[in-house]
Amino acid sequence: MATLLVKNGRVVTxxxxxxxxxxxxxxxxxxxxxxxxxxxxxVIDATGKIVVPGGIDPHVHLDMPFMGTFSSDTHETxxxxxxxxxxxxxxxxxxxxxxxxxxxxxxxWQGRATGTAVGDYSFHMAVTDxxxxxxxxxxxxxxxGITSFKTFMAYKGALMIxxxxxxxxxxxxxxxxxxxxxxxxxxxxxxxxIAQHRAQGxxxxxxxxxxxxxxxxxxxxxxxxxxxDYTGVNAxxxxxTCEGALNQVRDATRRNQRVFVETCIQYLLLDxxxxxxxxxxxxxxxxxxxxxxxxxETLWAGINQGLVQVVGTxxxxxxxxxxxxxxxxxxxIPNGHPAxxxxxxxxFSEGVQKGRISLQKFVEVTSTNAAKIFGMFPRKGTIxxxxxxxxxxxxPAAKHTISAATxxxxxxxxxxxxxxxxxxxxxxxxxGQVAVDAGETKVPKGYGQFIRRGKTAF
Numbered sequence: 001m002a003t004l005l006v007k008n009g010r011v012v013t014x015x016x017x018x019x020x021x022x023x024x025x026x027x028x029x030x031x032x033x034x035x036x037x038x039x040x041x042x043v044i045d046a047t048g049k050i051v052v053p054g055g056i057d058p059h060v061h062l063d064m065p066f067m068g069t070f071s072s073d074t075h076e077t078x079x080x081x082x083x084x085x086x087x088x089x090x091x092x093x094x095x096x097x098x099x100x101x102x103x104x105x106x107x108x109w110q111g112r113a114t115g116t117a118v119g120d121y122s123f124h125m126a127v128t129d130x131x132x133x134x135x136x137x138x139x140x141x142x143x144x145g146i147t148s149f150k151t152f153m154a155y156k157g158a159l160m161i162x163x164x165x166x167x168x169x170x171x172x173x174x175x176x177x178x179x180x181x182x183x184x185x186x187x188x189x190x191x192x193x194i195a196q197h198r199a200q201g202x203x204x205x206x207x208x209x210x211x212x213x214x215x216x217x218x219x220x221x222x223x224x225x226x227x228x229d230y231t232g233v234n235a236x237x238x239x240x241t242c243e244g245a246l247n248q249v250r251d252a253t254r255r256n257q258r259v260f261v262e263t264c265i266q267y268l269l270l271d272x273x274x275x276x277x278x279x280x281x282x283x284x285x286x287x288x289x290x291x292x293x294x295x296x297e298t299l300w301a302g303i304n305q306g307l308v309q310v311v312g313t314x315x316x317x318x319x320x321x322x323x324x325x326x327x328x329x330x331x332x333i334p335n336g337h338p339a340x341x342x343x344x345x346x347x348f349s350e351g352v353q354k355g356r357i358s359l360q361k362f363v364e365v366t367s368t369n370a371a372k373i374f375g376m377f378p379r380k381g382t383i384x385x386x387x388x389x390x391x392x393x394x395x396p397a398a399k400h401t402i403s404a405a406t407x408x409x410x411x412x413x414x415x416x417x418x419x420x421x422x423x424x425x426x427x428x429x430x431x432g433q434v435a436v437d438a439g440e441t442k443v444p445k446g447y448g449q450f451i452r453r454g455k456t457a458f
Contacts, residue, residue: 002026004432005038009046009393012359013053013383014368022051024389027431032385044434046393049426052363053383054088054390055344056370058124059238059262059312062092063112067334069325072317072410075112076445078340079119081408083435083443085341086392086425089120089380089451091370093150095159098129102137106144110450117448118441119430120390122374124181126150128158130165138172145452147375148179150238153220154187154287163227170231177455179234179260179373184220184245185212185288194331205281208330209272209289217288218244225252225259234456236260236373239314241267241288243298249307260373260458262310263299265343266415267291269350282323283415285333286314300356309369309458311347315340317411338411342402348394349421375454389432398424 004024011020011032023031023041062078064071073081075092082090094109096102102125113121125146127134138149151166152159161169170180193211197203202210221237225248228235240246240261252259272290275281284290302308316336326333339346344366351357357365371381379388399422404414428436435443 002432003041004044005036005041006044006046006051006391006393009049009051011051011383012363014360014364016383017360022383022391024429024432027389029383029385029387029389032383044393044427050359050394050396051383052392052394053367053381054392054428054430055086055366056089056376056381057082057087057312057315057340057343058091058310058370058374059264059314060090060092060340061314061316061336064093064095064316066316066336067325067332069318069322069334071336072319072322073315073340074410075117075121077408077410078315079117079121079448080441081341083119083428083430083441084408084425084439086344086428087119087340088390088428088430088435089122089376090340091122091124091374093126094123095126096128102127102134102141106141106146113450115446118443118445119435119448120451121448122146122451122453124148124150126152126159127169128152128161130161130169135168135172138178139176142176142178147177147453147455148181148236149173150181150183152183153224154183154185154190156187156191160187163223166227167231170228170233174231174233179236179456180228181236181238182224183239184217184224184237186216186220189216198329198331203329204277205279205285205330205333206275206277208285208333209275212287212289214242214244214291217242218248221245222248222251225249225257228259229255229257236262238262239264239267239288239312240308242291242295246298246302246307260310261302261308262312263308264312264314265339265346266337268296268299268311269346270415271296279327282326282333283413284337285323285330285335286316286337287335303357303361303365309365309373311343311365313339313343317409319412337415338409339415341407341409342416344392345421345423345425346416346419348423353422369458372458373456375456376451377457380451389429391429392425393427394423395426396423398426400424
């Protein structure tokens with residue numbers, strides 16, 4: 001059995017911070033302590049560096065059919081890029097097609113990921129057609145290790161389910177100890193605003209943003225939390241962006257309800273000023289759209305208050321030629337933004353290094369909380385004896401610049417082009433193997449494993 005010793009790093013988890021060594025045997029962590037003997041193990045010297053658990057991004061869309069095209073990162077390219085950014089595990093979304101079964105959708109996504117993923121992965125099941133047959137499949141998905149189910153409250157006619165279906169799904173998922181997540185925006189109102197803007201000839205990317213005002217997200221977030229409270233299901237709001245929506249979660253806590261909240265790195269760092277009258281703004285067309293600076297302040301505060309538990313990406317990249325599908329009509333721009341590779345370095349540089357969050361909070365929101373919420377803890381999300389040896393070694397002083405010329409995502413522009421960061425990921429270990437070192441991929445296509453998940457342990 002191969003052994004590896006990471007020596008003299010500052011090892012940081014959600015509840016531990018000390019300079020020590022980590023001994024790895026095979027795929028798991030065997031010992032943690034000071035001055036551990038090498039005994040023939042390969043040694044990685046982490047002196048002066050920070051060692052954290054492998055990142056978990058619970059919100060990615062790889063090779064996803066959407067708006068007449070597919071997101072441009074496959075499970076191979078997307079998980080490879082994730083590894084370069086310190087994310088060792090992702091959770092992708094399987095999309096049920098209306099009129100078809102959950103099993104058919106799962107088989108389709110397994111065909112894309114099995115044998116191609118470079119990093120570890122799991123699946124959420126997006127339910128777009130809840131009916132008696134679908135109800136019967138929920139227990140089968142849980143048995144497969146897929147314990148989270150997504151609902152869309154927007155994209156009517158394609159992904160959206162109505163409130164009656166959502167109640168039925170929540171009741172069934174609760175029976176089996178699962179979790180229901182929501183894309184919480186008011187689809188009917190958004191569709192009405194889109195139609196109004198198009199009728200008025202307002203077709204630039206800015207009107208994507210203006211078609212999804214804050215009220216559309218706040219209303220749907222409140223409705224989702226109310227229905228979840230009624231059914232008693234574990235509830236999670238994906239990609240929450242704004243003050244109004246987070247205030248709905250605050251209100252839910254007043255009745256002693258627990259609602260998990262995810263925001264995404266873009267909503268912490270980018271704002272709606274990027275949407276102009278020029279088509280360049282299409283780079284940041286995503287749903288929900290970027291918000292205002294006051295919303296950024298709310299989200300940073302929400303992280304420190306414990307109201308926001310996870311920072312993901314909603315990574316759904318499209319190449320520029322795909323974005324051009326909407327050059328004459330904002331409603332035809334594929335919605336999505338590339339970020340899977342930069343989440344952890346951006347959050348470290350802009351969050352930890354600038355004093356917005358602590359280093360331990362950084363570990364919580366990039367790894368540990370997602371592992372607990374989505375049933376992977378303590379196998380993932382921590383550095384402890386018996387856990388998978390997923391480690392990220394960060395050089396906290398290294399400066400570097402983000403550019404499409406150097407990233408590994410399959411997209412020909414960067415949403416963060418020219419951003420100068422302090423803190424760079426130096427080495428990444430996945431299940432005991434050096435996966436990335438000094439910018440080079442060290443594990444092959446197909447090394448990634450499907451991670452079967454259990455119930456929420458938060």
